[in-house]
Amino acid sequence: MPGIVEIDDLHKTYDGGLEALKGITLDIEEGEILALLGPNGAGKTTLISTICGITRPTSGRISVGGYDVQSEWRAARKLIGLVPQEINLEPFEFVQSTLRYSRGLFGKPRNDALVDDVLKDLALYDRRGSRTSELSGGMRRRVLIAKALAHEPRVLFLDEPTAGVDVELRRDMWMLAERLRQDGVTIILTTHYIEEAEAIADRVGVINSGELLLVEDKSALMQRLGRKEVRIKLAQPVETVPDSLAEYDLVRSKDGRSLTYVYKTTGERTGITRLLTAVQAAGLTLADIQTRQSSLEEIFVRLVREDAA
Amino acid sequence: MNWYGIAAIWRFEMGRFFRSIFQSIVSPVVSTALYFVVFGAAIGSRMPEIEGVSYGAFIVPGLIMLTVLQQSIQNAGFGIFFPKFMGTIYEVLSAPVSSLEIVIGYVGAAATKSMLIGLIILVTSLFFVDLGIAYPAFMLAFLVLTAVSFSLLGFILGIWARNFEQLNLVPLLVVTPLVFLGGSFYSVSMLPPFWQNVSLLNPVLYLVSGFRWSFFGTADVPVVASLVAIFVFAGLCLGIVWWMFRTGYRLKS
Numbered sequence: 001m002p003g004i005v006e007i008d009d010l011h012k013t014y015d016g017g018l019e020a021l022k023g024i025t026l027d028i029e030e031g032e033i034l035a036l037l038g039p040n041g042a043g044k045t046t047l048i049s050t051i052c053g054i055t056r057p058t059s060g061r062i063s064v065g066g067y068d069v070q071s072e073w074r075a076a077r078k079l080i081g082l083v084p085q086e087i088n089l090e091p092f093e094f095v096q097s098t099l100r101y102s103r104g105l106f107g108k109p110r111n112d113a114l115v116d117d118v119l120k121d122l123a124l125y126d127r128r129g130s131r132t133s134e135l136s137g138g139m140r141r142r143v144l145i146a147k148a149l150a151h152e153p154r155v156l157f158l159d160e161p162t163a164g165v166d167v168e169l170r171r172d173m174w175m176l177a178e179r180l181r182q183d184g185v186t187i188i189l190t191t192h193y194i195e196e197a198e199a200i201a202d203r204v205g206v207i208n209s210g211e212l213l214l215v216e217d218k219s220a221l222m223q224r225l226g227r228k229e230v231r232i233k234l235a236q237p238v239e240t241v242p243d244s245l246a247e248y249d250l251v252r253s254k255d256g257r258s259l260t261y262v263y264k265t266t267g268e269r270t271g272i273t274r275l276l277t278a279v280q281a282a283g284l285t286l287a288d289i290q291t292r293q294s295s296l297e298e299i300f301v302r303l304v305r306e307d308a309a
Numbered sequence: 310m311n312w313y314g315i316a317a318i319w320r321f322e323m324g325r326f327f328r329s330i331f332q333s334i335v336s337p338v339v340s341t342a343l344y345f346v347v348f349g350a351a352i353g354s355r356m357p358e359i360e361g362v363s364y365g366a367f368i369v370p371g372l373i374m375l376t377v378l379q380q381s382i383q384n385a386g387f388g389i390f391f392p393k394f395m396g397t398i399y400e401v402l403s404a405p406v407s408s409l410e411i412v413i414g415y416v417g418a419a420a421t422k423s424m425l426i427g428l429i430i431l432v433t434s435l436f437f438v439d440l441g442i443a444y445p446a447f448m449l450a451f452l453v454l455t456a457v458s459f460s461l462l463g464f465i466l467g468i469w470a471r472n473f474e475q476l477n478l479v480p481l482l483v484v485t486p487l488v489f490l491g492g493s494f495y496s497v498s499m500l501p502p503f504w505q506n507v508s509l510l511n512p513v514l515y516l517v518s519g520f521r522w523s524f525f526g527t528a529d530v531p532v533v534a535s536l537v538a539i540f541v542f543a544g545l546c547l548g549i550v551w552w553m554f555r556t557g558y559r560l561k562s
Contacts, residue, residue, distance in 0.1 A: 147400070
């Protein structure tokens with residue numbers, strides 16, 4: 001099945017010479033939530049802007065719903081909802097009328113019932129008669145999302161939707177994303193927050209310096225690159241790691257009270273059983289054992305570092 | 310054509326106008342009344358008739374043109390500059406509306422506003438002077454053409470301007486002098502021959518002259534010249550707007 005968004009060898013070089021996108025190829029499947037992770041200036045916003053028609057590609061092709069965003073821009077854009085990173089709203093507009101405006105702009109006839117539903121869904125209905133300048137930051141961000149949803153898009157781009165948003169609101173946002181996904185909306189979000197990708201994404205893409213380092217199923221990614229640690233607490237501290245344990249590359253803590261063993265979750269054998277037997281054979285007494293899985297964040301940092309090296 | 314899109318922009322812009330209804334309508338009425346008191350009554354009573362028209366009536370078309378030009382530029386310029394300034398322009402740029410539809414929406418709204426104000430001034434002036442309109446259809450045509458073409462100019466300035474200062478600079482330094490020197494308050498024939506010839510280089514002269522002709526049947530330059538001038542001007546503005554959208558000038562990177 002063709003993807004709802006297909007990007008083929010997309011390049012973007014700005015007039016100043018900055019090469020923001022260096023050959024991005026990416027297929028986004030209908031109904032998925034894709035998180036694009038990357039540091040500041042990685043090209044995330046440029047990628048979204050180019051798909052949405054705000055930035056012109058230097059070369060390459062993009063299609064949305066099978067429509068080329070350049071030659072069939074009208075049909076392609078009708079399918080897209082965009083929530084920008086900056087909270088940009090006309091201060092003197094009323095919440096409800098700004099949604100009607102967005103809907104009309106995207107070529108849809110007036111539908112007050114639908115606009116009201118969107119407002120209710122985003123807990124803005126009570127403030128529908130307020131000016132956008134009278135709302136709190138979190139509410140203004142929700143208005144931006146409501147505007148993007150007012151024309152019933154099939155693909156929703158959320159550019160850093162939870163930047164500077166408190167924890168509660170962030171959870172609300174995640175729940176909203178899940179609800180939208182259930183309605184069949186494809187969601188592409190960019191984020192700094194790895195926990196966000198971890199919490200809601202089906203797939204994760206990592207962008208750095210205009211290149212897509214990888215796109216993978218979130219759980220597969222965590223498994224492939226995920227590392228686990230076993231931390232063995234000792235009843236008695238040790239001065240050095242016994243020679244008989246050399247093959248495990250154990251790391252001794254400063255106080256000598258614990259040893260850490262790192263292993264990959266993908267290996268057929270983790271070697272833990274052997275290790276524990278060997279530890280006992282070396283005459284050490286176990287006080288406690290802890291295991292810990294590396295987070296997406298660590299994976300991400302490692303990827304970006306490797307890319308830079 | 311995305312008619313809903315055009316209507317959305319038009320309505321949005323008109324909403325801005327009606328939100329500040331007091332400023333939008335009362336201020337032109339007040340300033341017109343002041344012009345009539347000062348120029349029409351105080352000075353005009355000591356002036357002879359110009360080409361058979363009392364001075365008070367003579368300045369009405371010029372006064373309307375003056376306001377329509379300024380309002381068209383101001384409304385259209387602000388209309389497109391403000392979303393650029395606030396960052397809300399992203400929505401228009403990512404929407405399924407073509408450049409032509411964007412222009413129709415913004416320029417149409419700006420022209421509508423300035424024509425409304427022009428008509429308000431006309432009505433206001435009827436309280437002060439006796440005024441007949443010789444060719445009402447031409448009067449309306451001149452009003453529409455002027456409002457549209459100067460809204461186009463305002464739209465260009467709004468895209469070009471990087472800050473509020475630049476946005477106000479051109480209207481202040483270029484348009485206002487051209488309007489005042491374009492025969493709004495006098496007949497060009499009252500000037501010395503040299504300045505008459507210089508005035509012929511002023512595009513606003515052709516607008517005011519044509520517009521005045523539609524009221525009184527007399528003009529400084531032939532009506533055909535006025536019509537040609539206004540079409541050339543509108544065509545020039547359209548060309549620039551077309552180029553701006555084609556290249557994404559100061560709108561898209």
